[in-house]
Amino acid sequence: MKLLYTINSPYARKIRIVAAEKHIDIKLEEVVLSDPDCPVKQYNPLGKVPVLVLSEDNDSLYDSRVIAEYLDNRTPLAHLIPKDNTAKSAVRRWEALADGVCDAAVAVIMEQRKPEQKQEEAFIARQMDKVTRGLTVLNNDLGHSKWCVDDTFSLADIAVGCMLGYIKLRFGTTIDLAADYPNLERLQSVLIKRQSFIDSMPVAN
Numbered sequence: 001m002k003l004l005y006t007i008n009s010p011y012a013r014k015i016r017i018v019a020a021e022k023h024i025d026i027k028l029e030e031v032v033l034s035d036p037d038c039p040v041k042q043y044n045p046l047g048k049v050p051v052l053v054l055s056e057d058n059d060s061l062y063d064s065r066v067i068a069e070y071l072d073n074r075t076p077l078a079h080l081i082p083k084d085n086t087a088k089s090a091v092r093r094w095e096a097l098a099d100g101v102c103d104a105a106v107a108v109i110m111e112q113r114k115p116e117q118k119q120e121e122a123f124i125a126r127q128m129d130k131v132t133r134g135l136t137v138l139n140n141d142l143g144h145s146k147w148c149v150d151d152t153f154s155l156a157d158i159a160v161g162c163m164l165g166y167i168k169l170r171f172g173t174t175i176d177l178a179a180d181y182p183n184l185e186r187l188q189s190v191l192i193k194r195q196s197f198i199d200s201m202p203v204a205n
């Protein structure tokens with residue numbers, strides 16, 4: 001199995017962490033999405049990472065939520081998605097909201113990379129609203145709990161941790177997690193001590 005990824009994609013990081021936590025050996029292939037020869041489109045018509053290539057005859061899985069579930073079911077070791085339906089839906093909702101915050105944050109970054117006169121301020125403001133509303137709900141829902149769902153480390157914590165890593169990377173000077181979202185900051189400070197998080201830390205570029 002081979003994972004096509006980019007170093008700072010929070011969705012791809014989620015998969016790298018899931019694989020590491022589950023002790024599943026996958027080959028990592030870093031790609032450059034803007035490269036005309038980038039192999040991602042061959043496996044995912046949407047041209048997005050992460051993609052998990054299962055075999056050379058183009059058998060592949062995407063997106064990150066599908067890959068996470070596939071890897072979680074591959075070994076019975078340390079389940080990250082609970083079997084119980086209520087807990088499972090809770091974990092997947094946390095993941096959906098964390099991923100949704102990433103979607104809005106990525107959209108802002110893409111807009112801000114356009115020449116200034118082509119950027120739409122109203123679009124950026126709408127996306128930033130989603131980021132702040134999402135962070136507020138996640139922070140409130142976490143409260144003083146150690147982990148997001150049922151006091152157990154799960155895919156919810158991984159998804160939230162990857163989102164927080166991306167927010168720190170891209171909005172570190174404008175969003176003060178410690179001041180405005182202290183519960184999330186506390187969760188992040190625990191997560192970044194795990195080897196899986198250390199090994200997949202995003203890098204400024």
Ligand SMILES: N[C@@H](CCC(=O)N[C@@H](CS)C(=O)NCC(=O)O)C(=O)O
Nearest residue numbers: 009010011047048049050063064065
């Ligand atoms: N819902 C997807 C989102 C994946 C995604 O948006 N990946 C970004 C990188 S952070 C990407 O590949 N963007 C390239 C593009 O949109 O063309 C997932 O969870 O895997």
